[in-house]
Amino acid sequence: MKKYFLLFTIALFSFQLQAQTAQDTLDIKRVALAYIEAQHNPNPKLMESALHPRMVKRSVFRNKTAQKDFVSEYFTENMIILAETYNVKGDKFPKNPRKEIKLLDVSARTASVKLLADAWIDYMHIVKTNGEWKIINVLWQYNDVTQHE
Template structure:
């Protein structure tokens, strides 16, 4: 019985290890960095390379006038335009911007990542489709939540 349990444990653990390769980890980090770096140095092609075409980026804001919360949504096309236009003057980020990537969970075809940037936090869902890792969901907030008003 103990041998059977040990064998089952070994098989289960080996299946878990196969779900994430070293290359997957590299590719997931590369995609998350492409997302933020394409905003640091305007690069719409780099942003587009990181995003799944069905990406949705969301945050919660508070309308002062209505005293009501609402959800903002951006899509892949908006993010590509943002990467092209947001930091054109080079004044939106510090000289050495923060771009800390924390891998929260990785499975065979999905990953959850936390990106800590200078002014905000992004929680990303990254999906592997057709052999490539792409960001499909982003939930974000400013570090200073008062900026959400």
């Protein structure tokens, strides 16, 4: 019995070492919010602070002419430019935009997050490198899938 208790204690201690801290949770949410808020209020520096330099953002669209699906890809540089230009006139989002963050899974160095925004859903992979959480992958779609054509 003592042997099993010792094994359980070691396993529990090991799990605690791998689990996220309260600060990690805050930082993960902060990064996900920075991603969407940089688009709400054009802020390329805020976007850049949230993204890993090798981030890729993807979605699936339908080419009506060819009747084939294709994957669109955007990279960190594209997203920084988007943050600077997309909502310059302030007409792309409602006055109080939706920005709901759901932590799907968090480990010591990786996290999966779901962002529910007004017109779309973003699934993000966030990675902790050099002590900082950064978005490294985004898979998104419009809520209205007909917009993917």
